[in-house]
Amino acid sequence: MPAAPATPETRIPGRIELFFGYLKIGLLGFGGVAAWARHVLVEERRWLTEREYAEILGLGQVLPGPNVGNAAVMIGRRFHGLQGALLATAGIYAAPLCILIGLCLLYDRYGQLPQVAPAMEGIAAAAAGMVIGTAFKMTGRLKLEPEALLVLALATLGAAVLRLPLPLIVLVLAPVSIACALRRARQAGEAPSGARTR
Amino acid sequence: MSLLLQLLLSFAVLSLVAIGGANAVLPEMHRQVVELHGWLDDATFSQLYALAQAAPGPNILVASVMGWRIAGGPGMAVATFGMLAPAAALAWGMAGLVHRLRGAPWLKPAQAGLVPVAIGLILAAGITMAQAAHSHGVLMLLIVAASALFVWRTDRSPLWVLAGGGILGALLL
Numbered sequence: 001m002p003a004a005p006a007t008p009e010t011r012i013p014g015r016i017e018l019f020f021g022y023l024k025i026g027l028l029g030f031g032g033v034a035a036w037a038r039h040v041l042v043e044e045r046r047w048l049t050e051r052e053y054a055e056i057l058g059l060g061q062v063l064p065g066p067n068v069g070n071a072a073v074m075i076g077r078r079f080h081g082l083q084g085a086l087l088a089t090a091g092i093y094a095a096p097l098c099i100l101i102g103l104c105l106l107y108d109r110y111g112q113l114p115q116v117a118p119a120m121e122g123i124a125a126a127a128a129g130m131v132i133g134t135a136f137k138m139t140g141r142l143k144l145e146p147e148a149l150l151v152l153a154l155a156t157l158g159a160a161v162l163r164l165p166l167p168l169i170v171l172v173l174a175p176v177s178i179a180c181a182l183r184r185a186r187q188a189g190e191a192p193s194g195a196r197t198r
Numbered sequence: 199m200s201l202l203l204q205l206l207l208s209f210a211v212l213s214l215v216a217i218g219g220a221n222a223v224l225p226e227m228h229r230q231v232v233e234l235h236g237w238l239d240d241a242t243f244s245q246l247y248a249l250a251q252a253a254p255g256p257n258i259l260v261a262s263v264m265g266w267r268i269a270g271g272p273g274m275a276v277a278t279f280g281m282l283a284p285a286a287a288l289a290w291g292m293a294g295l296v297h298r299l300r301g302a303p304w305l306k307p308a309q310a311g312l313v314p315v316a317i318g319l320i321l322a323a324g325i326t327m328a329q330a331a332h333s334h335g336v337l338m339l340l341i342v343a344a345s346a347l348f349v350w351r352t353d354r355s356p357l358w359v360l361a362g363g364g365i366l367g368a369l370l371l
Contacts, residue, residue: 065285122367129345155318166218
């Protein structure tokens with residue numbers, strides 16, 4: 001991955017930038033960390049293209065652990081090796097851990113958390129919309145093939161409506177989707193990326 | 199075996215089966231922490247899960263909160279490390295593998311095949327969150343819809359809709 005040609009519109013972050021970028025993602029990532037990560041990495045800082053981020057997130061999804069956490073390791077490694085992986089990982093978990101320690105102290109002291117304010121309910125609703133909007137935006141920009149859209153819909157159906165276990169969804173849909181993409185690539189002849197070339 | 203070592207091992211095993219993140223591994227976490235080891239009771243387990251949701255960041259940090267409750271600060275450190283390190287090591291190895299295979303003609307299509315799965319699961323997470331928001335009233339669904347449109351159709355920072363949602367919630371709920 002490190003050798004992926006830098007497209008003109010992306011740039012390579014320094015080590016400090018990498019840490020602070022991920023610090024922001026961790027701090028703001030209420031409910032939808034993947035959505036915030038995409039906003040910061042693709043739109044705000046332009047370290048990755050839409051497709052690069054989606055592919056790394058896809059890999060992070062099939063591995064155990066949080067997809068954005070796995071993506072942080074891979075993106076950090078891509079830019080600055082072991083140091084980068086450690087910096088990105090430290091960045092994404094630092095703020096949430098500090099906030100959690102504060103919440104744990106409150107919990108220890110009072111036995112329960114203070115009632116969640118109505119403002120928090122409004123923020124949670126907006127975060128839900130942010131996550132949905134991010135999925136639409138990525139879908140639109142990546143120009144997915146029809147069979148990829150079907151896989152996307154099935155994954156959504158399985159997880160949100162049927163409430164199937166995520167490992168089951170990933171283990172069934174990922175091989176099918178990869179097979180479709182490989183077949184599409186073979187049909188396209190020399191074209192290296194099935195989803196991009198038409 | 200000391201408590202801390204047991205915690206470390208339990209969460210390290212959970213880390214390696216957590217495909218899909220924290221929610222995927224929650225039933226197994228419950229089995230380990232409540233049923234097998236009796237570290238927490240049912241009610242505390244649910245409360246701690248809710249507490250972890252109140253913080254930003256990947257919700258895998260529910261492990262940190264459980265570690266805290268079971269064995270204080272050292273418990274939190276050990277549970278967090280156990281939950282994060284094995285998965286991170288695998289991700290590191292996978293990044294190396296992808297780098298080594300980068301010339302292979304099948305690699306790009308294979309990676310592209312994972313993209314719709316990842317996006318579909320993001321959409322599912324958003325819908326699940328919207329269902330939870332809906333339990334607080336129809337107004338919440340309007341906020342969800344407005345926020346989705348804003349993020350989808352503009353490139354402005356999502357902070358605007360989060361702030362707007364917070365203000366509307368405070369005024370109208």
